[in-house]
Amino acid sequence: MNMNVLVVDDYQTMVRIIKNLLKQIGFSNVDEAADGKEAFDKIQSKEYGLIISDWNMEPMTGLELLKEVRGAQAAFSNVPFIMVTAESKTENVIIAKQAGVNNYIVKPFNAETLKSKIDSVLAA
Amino acid sequence: MTDMAQDKSYERGQVIQIINSVIDKMEQNTAPTHEIVSHIAELAQTLDKLKKEIAETDAGAAKEEQIRSATDELDAIVSSTAEATNDILAACEQIEKYAEENDIPQIAEYVSNIYVACGFQDITGQRITKVVGAMRVIENKVDRLLKMLDDHVGPIPGAPAQVADLPADTSASNSNEPVSIETVDEKKDLLNGPQLPEKAVTQDDIDKLLAEFD
Missing domain, CATH: 1.10.287 (Helix Hairpins)
Known part of the structure; x- marks a missing residue:
């Protein structure tokens, strides 16, 4: 698939894992960012068809990134956004949904879950 | 007793x-x-x-040596597991490349399982970070206890020389209190890291919760 995907996580190993799984699914254009701020800079300068982000990062969290993206007066404000995180409390899911997340994957996840959530988000 | x-x-x-x-x-x-x-x-x-x-x-020595040593050891665990995980991932990438070149598609599924399993490093890293944070709270409390005793009953042998100007003790919040979605401090209260298996919300629970918004 030619779509550009941005993977955001402060754990380099997790970035590498998600990138490899995305490659297996068929995404070949995958960029990475180590936190929300770096991600937002990239989103402003390049068109992405999907963002997959962790939550717990400094200095800008995944939730803050989501709010920045959704609040921007720009074409990218509606880009599909999947949160992939170990933060699995009910209030986290609700707040992320209220902020405009398209889907939410709790770590540890399997390849099938990642694929099904991506399919679901891109089909919507 | x-x-x-x-x-x-x-x-x-x-x-x-x-x-x-x-x-x-x-x-x-x-x-x-x-x-x-x-x-x-x-x-x-x-x-x-x-x-x-x-x-x-010997509370001062515990603070100065044992707690610091323990946090260093835990940091070393995070580093070494990250290094080992990257080695495993690199090996998997080579296997995957070999499978592609030799048209062995079944290998991709097996390698995919290894990729996912390597996610343990992220989870254990976050758990260890939580433990280090808890130990720093204990360290802070030991500091404060020594400072208090130093002020009221004289110097305690083994206590650090300077324990003044300690950061505010923020460990008193009760994590068992119900969280109000409206009043929650998103930066602090929502960053809890991985939950213990018996307390964790599953992917199915999350899917059901998200479906309620549709």
Whole structure:
């Protein structure tokens, strides 16, 4: 698939894992960012068809990134956004949904879950 | 209850009893001055004994050496597991490349399982970070206890020389209190890291919750 995907996580190993799984699914254009701020800079300068982000990062969290993206007066404000995180409390899911997340994957996840959530988000 | 616990319980009760007795007598102005002075001296002796016992526990050394050593060890675990995981991922990438070149598609599925399993490094890293955070709270409390005792009963052997200007103690919040979605501090209250398996919300639970918004 030619779509550009941005993977955001402060754990380099997790970035590498998600990138490899995305490659297996068929995404070949995958960029990475180590936190929300770096991600937002990239989103402003390049068109992405999907963002997959962790939550717990400094200095800008995944939730803050989501709010920045959704609040921007720009074409990218509606880009599909999947949160992939170990933060699995009910209030986290609700707040992320209220902020405009398209889907939410709790770590540890399997390849099938990642694929099904991506399919679901891109089909919507 | 152990002998030590009984001793501590007795001393705490004894101190409270002496303080109350002194306050009562001073308020009622019924006791002769020498009796009040005697009670205060008794109180001072008890505090002195307490100070010696705290010194024997070597709390300052625990803070300076053991806690710091433990956090260093935990940091080393995070680094070494990250390094090992990257080695495993690199090997998987080579296997995957070989499978592609030789048209062995089944290999991709097996490698995919290894990729996913390597996610343990992220989860364990976050868990260890939580433990390090908890140890820093303990370290902060030891500092404060030593500072308090230093102020009131004199220097404690083994205590760090400078314990003033400590950061505010923010560990008192009760994580068991229900969280209000409207008032939650998103930066602090929502960053809890991985949950223990018996407490964790599953992907199915999350899917059902998200479906309620549709």
